Amino acid sequence: MWIKLCKVNDLKEDEIKGFDVNNLHLIAIKKGSEIHVLDGICTHEYYDLANGFILEDRIICPLHLSQFEISTGKVVNPPAERPLKKYKTKIEEGFLFVEI
Numbered sequence: 001m002w003i004k005l006c007k008v009n010d011l012k013e014d015e016i017k018g019f020d021v022n023n024l025h026l027i028a029i030k031k032g033s034e035i036h037v038l039d040g041i042c043t044h045e046y047y048d049l050a051n052g053f054i055l056e057d058r059i060i061c062p063l064h065l066s067q068f069e070i071s072t073g074k075v076v077n078p079p080a081e082r083p084l085k086k087y088k089t090k091i092e093e094g095f096l097f098v099e100i
Helices: none
Strands: 002-007 015-023 024-031 034-039 054-056 058-060 067-069 075-077 089-092 097-100
Touching: 015 034, 024 097, 034 089, 034 097, 054 075
Parallel strands: none
Antiparallel strands: 002 097, 015 024, 024 034, 054 058, 058 067, 067 075, 089 097
16 A cells, blocks of 8 residues: 655655654655655664664664664664665655555
8 A cells, every 4th residue: 555655845865754654653764866765663672763863874773873774774783683664665746655
């Protein structure tokens, strides 16, 4: 099922934007011409990654400094051991949609 998340123009380069949809907390990150949507809660300890920060190609959880690759959700630095789920996206008529 595809869900409309936001206007593409609402996303700024290297900014983490959080969304609550269908009982999920997601984050969207624009990197260049690509937009990535991932689970928005750190897999190490419950923390909202919309409050995290970006360093190059990684999102960093400020709680314990776990790092995840933005393009895949893969863990780059512990203490997290499980990756973030990455969601498929599409853009239609200026809106970002995510497949749930």
